[in-house]
Amino acid sequence: MRAEDGDVALETLFLPFIDGSLAWPSSGGALFLRARDGWPLHQRAWPGLRCEQSFRPAADALERSGMTRADEDETTRFPLVLVLPPRQRDEARALFARAVARCAPGGRIVACLANNEGARSGEADLERIAGAVASLSKNKCRVFWTAPLDGPADAALAAQWAQADAPRPVAEGRFISRPGVFAWDRIDAASRLLAEHLPHDLAGHAADLGAGYGYLSVELLTRCPGIRAVDLYEAERRALDLARVNLAPFADRAALGFHWHDVTRGVDGAFDVVVCNPPFHAQGRADRPDIGRRFIAVAAQALKPGGRLWLVANRHLPYESELDARFGRARIVAQEGAFKVVEAVRSQQGSTA
Numbered sequence: 001m002r003a004e005d006g007d008v009a010l011e012t013l014f015l016p017f018i019d020g021s022l023a024w025p026s027s028g029g030a031l032f033l034r035a036r037d038g039w040p041l042h043q044r045a046w047p048g049l050r051c052e053q054s055f056r057p058a059a060d061a062l063e064r065s066g067m068t069r070a071d072e073d074e075t076t077r078f079p080l081v082l083v084l085p086p087r088q089r090d091e092a093r094a095l096f097a098r099a100v101a102r103c104a105p106g107g108r109i110v111a112c113l114a115n116n117e118g119a120r121s122g123e124a125d126l127e128r129i130a131g132a133v134a135s136l137s138k139n140k141c142r143v144f145w146t147a148p149l150d151g152p153a154d155a156a157l158a159a160q161w162a163q164a165d166a167p168r169p170v171a172e173g174r175f176i177s178r179p180g181v182f183a184w185d186r187i188d189a190a191s192r193l194l195a196e197h198l199p200h201d202l203a204g205h206a207a208d209l210g211a212g213y214g215y216l217s218v219e220l221l222t223r224c225p226g227i228r229a230v231d232l233y234e235a236e237r238r239a240l241d242l243a244r245v246n247l248a249p250f251a252d253r254a255a256l257g258f259h260w261h262d263v264t265r266g267v268d269g270a271f272d273v274v275v276c277n278p279p280f281h282a283q284g285r286a287d288r289p290d291i292g293r294r295f296i297a298v299a300a301q302a303l304k305p306g307g308r309l310w311l312v313a314n315r316h317l318p319y320e321s322e323l324d325a326r327f328g329r330a331r332i333v334a335q336e337g338a339f340k341v342v343e344a345v346r347s348q349q350g351s352t353a
Contacts (some may be wrong), residue, residue, distance in 0.1 A: 007038040009084055012141040013112035014040045021136070022110065022145065030080035031070055031102055033095055037061040050078075054237040056262045077104040083111040085122050091180030092122060094165040096129050100152045101162070110145040129158055167242060175246050177213050181239040182279075187215060190339045191277045194312035195219035197334050197341045202310075204272030205229045207302060209263045209295055212236075214243030216275045221250045227273070229255035233263050264294045267302050274299040274309045280317055293322040300326035300346060309344040 016022040024030070029048020036058050041049075042065070050070035053059040063069065081099045085092035099109045111126055113119040119142035126144060127133045131153035135144035152158035165179040170186065177184045183191070195216060203226025208217045211232035221227055232247070234240040237260050247256055261267065278295035280288055296319060299309045309327070313319055315338055323330040328347030332340055 007036060007040070008139040009112050009114050009117075009141050010036055010038045011040045012139050012143045013082060013084065013110065014043075015136065015138060015143055016110065016145065018043075021134075022108070025079040025107075028079040028104065028107075030082060031076075031078040032082040033099060033102075034084045034086065035062055035067070035082075036084060037065045037067065041065070041067065056235040056237070056260055057264070060262060060265075075102075077102055077107070079104050079107040081107065081109045083109060085111055085113055085118075086180055087117055088165075088180045088184075089118070089121070089125075090164040091178075092118075093125055093129075093161040094163070094179075096126050097152075097158050097161040097164070100130055100149065100158055103149050105150050106148045108146050108148060110143065112141055112143040114141045116140070129154060129161060167245070175213060175215065175218070176242055178238065178242065181236060181242065182212050184213075188212075188277065189337065190312045190314070191215050193334065193336055193339050194275065194277060194310060194341050195223070198223050198275070198310060200224055202227060202273045202308065205269070206231070206273040206275065207267065207269065207271045207299075208232045209267070209274060209276040209299060210234060210278055211243055212239050212277075214246040216277065217243065217247055218250070220273075220275055221247075221254055227254060229257075231257035231259060231267075231269060231271075233259045233261045233267055235260070235262050263298055264291065266298055269302055270304045270307075271302050272304055272307050274303055274307070276309065276311045278311070278313065280314065289317050289319070292317055292319055296322045296344075297326055300344075303346040305346055305348045307346045309342075309346075311342045311344065312339055313342070314338055315340050 017024050032051045035051035035053050051062050051067045052070040053062060081103045083099050085095055103109055113122045123135055123144040129152055130146045133144045133146055135142055167176050167178045170177045200223060202224040206220055206227050211217055211234040217230050217232055232243050240258055240260050244258055276295055278292040280292050323344050327344035330344035333343050334341040
């Protein structure tokens with residue numbers, strides 16, 4: 001397979017082991033932080049490889065391909081720690097600090113980033129916390145690795161970076177969030193617009209698809225006294241953990257469900273209301289309107305006849321045909337800046353075809 005046909009950062013991460021620059025551990029295995037599935041994981045055996053991933057679609061893909069899962073709260077140390085750092089720098093620095101902490105004495109850390117995703121700064125950060133690194137470039141990516149380690153090169157910096165993505169108050173203390181989750185340090189403008197237009201008469205059992213750190217669910221419960229239960233579905237576990245904290249003040253008022261779940265695979269339940277600010281990217285930068293269309297289809301399937309979807313999206317995204325096909329009635333409620341708010345009502349006959 002050509003590099004351009006696959007996950008080039010994943011391919012390049014394993015290149016030092018393929019070309020002989022590094023040897024795979026003969027015992028003790030390896031920990032892969034922010035692991036992603038792809039053909040490089042299956043081009044040969046990688047004995048003892050354990051994969052950690054907090055994004056549900058990627059975690060499901062790893063499980064389906066037979067990879068062994070590692071839990072985030074484990075403390076086992078490994079002679080090799082592989083890392084695909086995220087774009088957000090505080091989150092990436094915290095991940096490097098955790099990689100050092102999970103690296104056994106004499107072990108190495110190997111990381112890879114695409115050049116346009118901050119490869120040089122990522123390499124510099126790993127060097128700051130772990131000492132001198134070696135590197136090579138291919139596929140418009142840079143893979144870089146440490147010498148055998150005996151702890152961090154700078155213990156104070158490692159302790160500081162370990163807290164770089166710690167949960168903290170945002171939005172004048174209304175919410176708890178953390179670097180790396182969607183719109184982590186603010187209230188997302190599109191979600192705010194949707195919240196401002198939620199009608200007070202929404203009632204019954206609601207679902208929040210792609211709930212993030214829980215902003216829309218909090219607004220729904222605050223603005224709509226008739227909502228008696230909310231199920232939150234979120235693919236990023238780090239965000240869902242924050243949503244549990246942010247929704248805790250409502251636990252005595254409404255039944256709350258929290259689901260680490262890939263919405264594109266469908267949801268169980270029959271809901272009176274669905275609120276949604278669907279993602280339109282996966283883990284890359286390219287627009288993925290197919291994800292939003294799938295969220296709309298799932299919402300239609302999950303709503304009771306007569307149930308109401310309240311959705312916000314970028315104006316340029318082509319969702320109208322999906323809304324028309326899936327709902328008895330759909331209307332644009334508001335347009336402001338780059339965003340549109342839509343209400344769609346499922347037909348009383350219940351058809352979503």
